[in-house]
Amino acid sequence: MMGMQVRKVRAYLWALAQGTLVLGGxxxxxxxxxDGHWSFQITPFVSWMMLSWLVCYPILRKTYRRLYQQNNQEMASYKKRSLDLHHQDMANSHQGYR
Structure with a gap:
C-alpha cells in the first residue's frame, strides 16, 4: 500500500518536472x-497561468492518458475487421472440402 503511494508521488513529481520544463520553454x-539578456514581465495573469499550469499539467496528463488509451478488447482496426470478415466469408462459402 505504501509503495503505491510512493509511486504516485514520484509520478506526480516527474510530471511536475516535465510541466516545469514545458513552462520554461x-x-x-x-x-x-x-542586449544579451531576456526580459519577461510577470503580471498577475502570468503568475496565475504559471501556477495553474504547474498544478494542473500532471493531472491533465493522467486524465488524457486514461481517456484515450486503447485497451478495449472489442476494439479492432479496419484491417483486422476486414480480414476477419474475409475469413468468415471463406468459411461460409467452403463446400465439399475442396
Missing part, C-alpha cells in the same frame, strides 16, 4: 531578448 519563447 513557453516563457523563453514569450520573453524578449535584447
Amino acid at each position: 513557453l516563457l523563453a519563447i514569450a520573453g524578449e531578448g535584447g
